Each structure stands twice: as C-alpha cells, then as structure tokens.
Amino acid sequence: MTAKAKIALFQCRWCLFSPADQEWVDTQLPENIHLTKTPCTGKINPLYLLNAIQGGADGIMISGCLPEQCHFKTGNLAARRQLEEFNDFLHYIGYEKERVHFLWLDLQDRGIIQKELAAFEAELEAMGSTQHLATRVMRAEGGENA
Amino acid sequence: MPDINALKLEAKRILREGIVDVVVGFKPGDSPLHPQPAFFRNEDEVEELIHNGLCKNNLANYLTRLPKQEKVGILVRGCENRSVNSLIVESQKERDDLYLIGIPCEGIIDWRRIVEQAGEHISMVEDNESEVTVHAPTGVNSYNRFDLLHESCQRCLHRNPVSADTLIGDPVANGSLELATQKVKNFESQDIEARYAFFQKEAERCIRCYACREACPSCYCTECFVDHNTPRWTESGATPAGMQGWHIVRAFHQSGRCTSCGACERACPMDIKMTYLTEKLNHDMREKYNFECGMDAETKPPFQTVTLDDKNRFFVGGGK
Numbered sequence: 482m483t484a485k486a487k488i489a490l491f492q493c494r495w496c497l498f499s500p501a502d503q504e505w506v507d508t509q510l511p512e513n514i515h516l517t518k519t520p521c522t523g524k525i526n527p528l529y530l531l532n533a534i535q536g537g538a539d540g541i542m543i544s545g546c547l548p549e550q551c552h553f554k555t556g557n558l559a560a561r562r563q564l565e566e567f568n569d570f571l572h573y574i575g576y577e578k579e580r581v582h583f584l585w586l587d588l589q590d591r592g593i594i595q596k597e598l599a600a601f602e603a604e605l606e607a608m609g610s611t612q613h614l615a616t617r618v619m620r621a622e623g624g625e626n627a
Numbered sequence: 628m629p630d631i632n633a634l635k636l637e638a639k640r641i642l643r644e645g646i647v648d649v650v651v652g653f654k655p656g657d658s659p660l661h662p663q664p665a666f667f668r669n670e671d672e673v674e675e676l677i678h679n680g681l682c683k684n685n686l687a688n689y690l691t692r693l694p695k696q697e698k699v700g701i702l703v704r705g706c707e708n709r710s711v712n713s714l715i716v717e718s719q720k721e722r723d724d725l726y727l728i729g730i731p732c733e734g735i736i737d738w739r740r741i742v743e744q745a746g747e748h749i750s751m752v753e754d755n756e757s758e759v760t761v762h763a764p765t766g767v768n769s770y771n772r773f774d775l776l777h778e779s780c781q782r783c784l785h786r787n788p789v790s791a792d793t794l795i796g797d798p799v800a801n802g803s804l805e806l807a808t809q810k811v812k813n814f815e816s817q818d819i820e821a822r823y824a825f826f827q828k829e830a831e832r833c834i835r836c837y838a839c840r841e842a843c844p845s846c847y848c849t850e851c852f853v854d855h856n857t858p859r860w861t862e863s864g865a866t867p868a869g870m871q872g873w874h875i876v877r878a879f880h881q882s883g884r885c886t887s888c889g890a891c892e893r894a895c896p897m898d899i900k901m902t903y904l905t906e907k908l909n910h911d912m913r914e915k916y917n918f919e920c921g922m923d924a925e926t927k928p929p930f931q932t933v934t935l936d937d938k939n940r941f942f943v944g945g946g947k
Binding site: 527528531532535548549555558559561562563566567569570571572573574575576577613614615616617618624625626 | 814815819820822823824826827852860861862864866867868869870871872875876878879882904907908911915929930933934935937
C-alpha cells in the first residue's frame, strides 16, 4: 500500500477522560483518520460501520468506555453485543476481522489512543488494502453510485 | 399430514363462536405448486381451506398487516408459532387477540425442486408421509419427500408448535441440533476467499425487489432502512455496494429474531441463497447467549437486553 491506511475512528465523547487526549483527537488527528464523535458507543449503529467500509475505509476503530463506567449506564454494553456480533458476521461473509478494532478505555488511561491508532495503522498497512466487500464508486470515477 | 376436515371444523368453530374475526390459512392457488394465503371471515369460506406441504408462506407475516383491533385465528406450524411468539415479545400483537391452531409440520416442499425434477405444467401433487407423487405432462413420478424439502426444513429444529391453543394431528419428532448447525459450520470451515466469493456471487444476482423483506414476519417496519433517504443509511441502488449492503443489513436486523422458517429464500425470484446468513446469527445467539427465538412469549432477544454479566468479554486495547 503506497498511501497511508484510511481509518474511520468512532469515538464516544466520554471515553477520553484526559483533556489532553481529547484535545489531541479533536485537533491533531492525522489526515488519514476520519473522526466521528458520538454521544456514546451505544449510538453507533452497525450501519455506520458498513458505510465506512463501503466508503473506502481500510479499518475501523471504535473507542468507548469500560463496563460500569458508561456515562449512560448501559450504552456500551448494548454496543458491545451488537458491534461484536456485526464484526463476527462480517468475518463470516469474508471481511477480515482484524480490520475492526475495539478500544475500551479505562477512566485512568492516559495517552493510549495515540499509541493504539499508530499500532492499528501499522497493522493495516502490513495487511494492505482489501478487495472484500464492494465499495462505492462514484459516477465521476466511472462507477454507478450517485 | 394434518386432517383437513379437523382443521376446517376447528376454523368454523372459532368463527361461529366469535372467538376470532378472521382465520388466516391457505386456499388453492393458480397452480398446485402455489397454494396462496387466504383470509376466512365466515364459515362458508372455510370450505376452501387447504393445508399441505406446498404451503410455503409464513402466515405470521400477516399478523402485522391485519388491523390491530382484529382478533385473529391462525394456522401455525413450528416456525410460524415461534414467529408469532417473537411478534408478541415485540408488542406487535396481544396474545389474547390470537387463537393459534397448531399443526405439527413435516417440512415444506420446495416447489423449485419439483420443477427441477418433473418439469413445468404440473397438474397435481399428492403429498404422502414419505413420498411425493407428481403428475406432470411427462408422466407420473414419485420422489422421496425428504429430498424435495426446502433446505431450512431439512435442518429444522422445532417442528411442533410450542404454544398453540389446539393441536391438530400428532406431534412429530424434532430435528437434531447437529444437523441444524451443520450448514453454518461447513461454511465457516471454508477459507475467507471462498466465503467472500460465495457471498459476492449470491448478492450480485439481487434485483432489489425486496420480496425477502415482504415474506418475512420480522420485517414489519413502516419505513425500511433502504427506503429511508434523509439521511440515507445505505446505498439503495442496484450497485455492488448497494446489493451487498442490503444482504448484510437485512440479515443482521434479524439477529435474535429469526426463526429459520426460510420464507425469505422461498420468496426470492432470483433463487438467491440467504438462510446461510441468518443461520449464522441464530447459531451465534445460541452459542453466546443461549437464546432461541420465539420459544416463549416473554424472553427478549439478546440485543434488547443488556447485562453486566458479560462484562468480562470487554478488553482494554483490543484484547492484546
């Protein structure tokens, strides 16, 4: 892969307790990482993941809180059940499981998300791009999608 | 096979005694291969009622389509009974408004397999316990009944109705879990390229007619995610991305709600295989949460219930 791996980052707005980490994510994310901030991981619909994959993301990272630390009590539990199952399901039909990465953060964690993103990016670059699951191709590029 | 006269008597009785306003069942269709769903509102109409192995629709589908205040009598096989239960769990119908006439099921015959073997223009199909006799222009032939069954019926786990008000016929032997999960295990044992190739080959034939959605009792949303356009959830065109997206998400919306009746696959005009997707989700629900959809009218599916019990499956830093 010549260009950098494209990562879609779904971040629960409560999971980064340290203001410095949140500041870094909000302002200093590298260009190849697309941030979607959600009120809670429970807000992340499996369709968001599918849209990111079909939109050309090489990998997806989901960052949320540990159990009993959810701002909304059970949002992360619901998300975990659905998203984990969705990932298993995508794997079943031939999408690499390693391309969806869950990062459940403790309130005390500092500076973990930067390291994890860098490691995930290196991992994705080693894997190369995937032909599994069709991506949208716009009309301007000769495809059928509007 | 259920005794058709006993079925008619029961249907007439509940209509006469005012227990229900309408009985949902089957009547003969244009071809002997295609009996069609029918709504019987008085005793005379019930004379048309039939029930045989070629009745391929899941009748629970009509519960959400009929007016909500109507009391409904419905002919249920094992899978239909579980679909009814799942609709009650999802508050789509009250159990008190329903009268379930249970029929132990010996499997639904796949009409495509009959056409494959006997050809078109079939004039009569005799459905016996172990073999099916088909009267075609080319001659009269008998086939082994099990071989003609639809795939999801061959590996059916729960053949008897689980909560019927009355049972017409004797209960039959239930299927084995081993046979039911074999398909998923076989598919999973293939490598990732083969799995994707199969999925791609099946999904690309889709013409986006949504017959699978219309045939499914669990697909009752007023506005489906593919019809929603502000914001657009997914690609709605017949493009590779759109077709794959539809197949993935249609199946995923059934997780913990599918009763493996196979009505989606039987409804598909392009003969696309799709039960291998929902079977996988059912398999996971069984393995991870010990949940079987529709076995009673109270238990909510795993995605509607959350508990701290499975917190140990969380991990910091992606489990490394």
